[in-house]
Amino acid sequence: MTIKRLCTRIPLRVIRRGIIFVFGWALFTGCGGASQFVIPNPPPDDCRPVPEPKSREINLAGDNVDKLFTLQIQRFFDISRHLRSLSGSPRQALNTDAFDEVFNSSWFTNRNARQRLSLEDIARGPDTETGPDTSGLWTVVRAKAQGVTPGFSIQDSRGGIYLLKFDPPGYPELATGAEVVSTKLFYAAGYNVPENYLVYFHPDILRLGEKVKFTDRYGKDRFMAEEDLAEILSRIEKSPAGRIRAVASKYLPGKPMGSFKYEGVRKDDPNDVIRHEHRRELRGLKVMAAWLNHFDTKAGNSLDVYLPEGYVRHYLIDFGSTLGSQGDEPMPGEIGHEGVTDPGKVFKTIGSLGIYKRHWERERNIRFPSIGFFESQDFQPQKYRYILPNPAFMNATDRDHYWGAKLVMSFTEEQIRAAVAQGQYSDPQAAEFLIRTLVERRDIVGRYWLSRVPPLDEFYLRNSASGEPALCFTDLAVQTGLETSPGSTYECELRQNGRVVSAVQLPGERACIPLPRGEEISERSEKEVSLEMKIRVRRGLQGKWGNWMSIYLAREASGQYRLLGLNR
Numbered sequence: 001m002t003i004k005r006l007c008t009r010i011p012l013r014v015i016r017r018g019i020i021f022v023f024g025w026a027l028f029t030g031c032g033g034a035s036q037f038v039i040p041n042p043p044p045d046d047c048r049p050v051p052e053p054k055s056r057e058i059n060l061a062g063d064n065v066d067k068l069f070t071l072q073i074q075r076f077f078d079i080s081r082h083l084r085s086l087s088g089s090p091r092q093a094l095n096t097d098a099f100d101e102v103f104n105s106s107w108f109t110n111r112n113a114r115q116r117l118s119l120e121d122i123a124r125g126p127d128t129e130t131g132p133d134t135s136g137l138w139t140v141v142r143a144k145a146q147g148v149t150p151g152f153s154i155q156d157s158r159g160g161i162y163l164l165k166f167d168p169p170g171y172p173e174l175a176t177g178a179e180v181v182s183t184k185l186f187y188a189a190g191y192n193v194p195e196n197y198l199v200y201f202h203p204d205i206l207r208l209g210e211k212v213k214f215t216d217r218y219g220k221d222r223f224m225a226e227e228d229l230a231e232i233l234s235r236i237e238k239s240p241a242g243r244i245r246a247v248a249s250k251y252l253p254g255k256p257m258g259s260f261k262y263e264g265v266r267k268d269d270p271n272d273v274i275r276h277e278h279r280r281e282l283r284g285l286k287v288m289a290a291w292l293n294h295f296d297t298k299a300g301n302s303l304d305v306y307l308p309e310g311y312v313r314h315y316l317i318d319f320g321s322t323l324g325s326q327g328d329e330p331m332p333g334e335i336g337h338e339g340v341t342d343p344g345k346v347f348k349t350i351g352s353l354g355i356y357k358r359h360w361e362r363e364r365n366i367r368f369p370s371i372g373f374f375e376s377q378d379f380q381p382q383k384y385r386y387i388l389p390n391p392a393f394m395n396a397t398d399r400d401h402y403w404g405a406k407l408v409m410s411f412t413e414e415q416i417r418a419a420v421a422q423g424q425y426s427d428p429q430a431a432e433f434l435i436r437t438l439v440e441r442r443d444i445v446g447r448y449w450l451s452r453v454p455p456l457d458e459f460y461l462r463n464s465a466s467g468e469p470a471l472c473f474t475d476l477a478v479q480t481g482l483e484t485s486p487g488s489t490y491e492c493e494l495r496q497n498g499r500v501v502s503a504v505q506l507p508g509e510r511a512c513i514p515l516p517r518g519e520e521i522s523e524r525s526e527k528e529v530s531l532e533m534k535i536r537v538r539r540g541l542q543g544k545w546g547n548w549m550s551i552y553l554a555r556e557a558s559g560q561y562r563l564l565g566l567n568r
Helices: 003-009 012-029 060-076 079-087 119-124 174-189 226-234 280-291 343-351 398-409 413-421 428-449
Strands: 138-144 151-155 161-166 196-201 206-208 213-215 221-223 244-250 255-258 302-306 312-316 456-463 469-475 488-496 499-507 512-514 528-539 549-556 561-567
Touching (some): 119 174, 119 413, 138 226, 151 226, 161 174, 174 196, 174 244, 174 280, 206 226, 398 428, 413 428, 456 549, 469 528, 488 512, 499 512
Parallel strands (some): 138 206, 138 213
Antiparallel strands (some): 151 161, 161 244, 196 244, 255 302, 456 469, 469 512, 488 499, 488 528, 528 549, 549 561
16 A cells, blocks of 8 residues: 555544644654753842832733633644643743742742741731721721622721721621631742731721712712711621621732733833743642632732832732632632533533533532631542633643642641631631631642652751761651651662662651762762752552652762752
């Protein structure tokens, strides 16, 4: 059979797939071969003084359309992304160091996962004071009535300005508790968040300021009247004594610049040079957000602020729709399971004439009105669905997920208790339920994402008592109680130019790999020798070996070892 006749019998779609596969393989492996580990350069300092950008307002409706349609079309026709996926080489985050960690920046500050915070630090969070002064009068300086949650801003007797947020009628402590607890946890993880204080006050301390700008429930901008304030207060949950519980969110220092997007860069900010969808802290936020049921990670829940120091800091804001709260009601059952559009499940329902039921459509059990609907029973972090597609989340790789899981797993039960205590729940059983659910969801996150890559971290070099050098590490799965030392085995191979210099299997009780003194390493004329330590993990005697990870070292002419970096 001739080649021509053979080709005419092969379906066109097979030929196309073959061309894509061959091209991708050539592109990503054609220049293969051993290479030296290159220590990445740190990104430019993004806290340098720059000219003040222009304040902007993102068209949220247009942004939603972009996420639902434009972004999907662009990804479908992104040939390079498909080729990287075929080759198993997705584009990694662009702002990580040699050990795959994030640099401190105007976006993120390494906190609990880098060095465990005290319980006092967890409870304090971003707070620098005690909140608005409730002993004097409060002047209403701004308000809104439209939307699901009314609110207004006040200036206290000390001159501080705060945005007040309230609980929905019938659900005391629901939104305010979620706001405060999530604020503490996001801050401890490393994100920039506002200072959010729980306050209790009587409406009698409120005074309407002069010419207060107001957007009424019909979207009309005008000056506020006394009856407008009374109407807002009538829609707010109150205690039998008439007191109101609220979150007082302190105005951020500096000038608001509008929201940030989860893709692209802010062109009028010279410090913003890394595309947002390729920032590790935004990709890894996907895991933190799933843990805390923060389904609404759109641009509108973020804020850029131009600080007095002369640069832009990037904040996450508005956590009233997290945990079991949707702000104006308990969290609906579909949250986390379906987004705004989920054609597959919709077609299943229509095609089965309604017989097919989503698992979240079962009767929900809301035990505590102050907590709402928050569970761990059906929580699957890898399948968690956000209300809208998020470009940073869609670009997240297993390494980003692992980093995000490290943030989540860094919280001990005691730290979670300290954060929940700041929600000031009046029912101890409700607080205990929230703590237990957060711990269970935390462990579900860890069990899944820490099994996708070797969870070995915190590498360091040491000499034993006999002077033998060793490479030591922490097994995060063992450290956090997800796995046990007796049930773990580590296979280690030290390589030089692809040649195995030494190999050893270590039981889980030993997390230090002996390094050769130098006899096994070939002599070279250079001042130092580059080495690669490959490690993989097996859980249980009959378990499968996990993927390899590599730690890169240099052995100096003096015989001392030096860590260079790693690759998961």
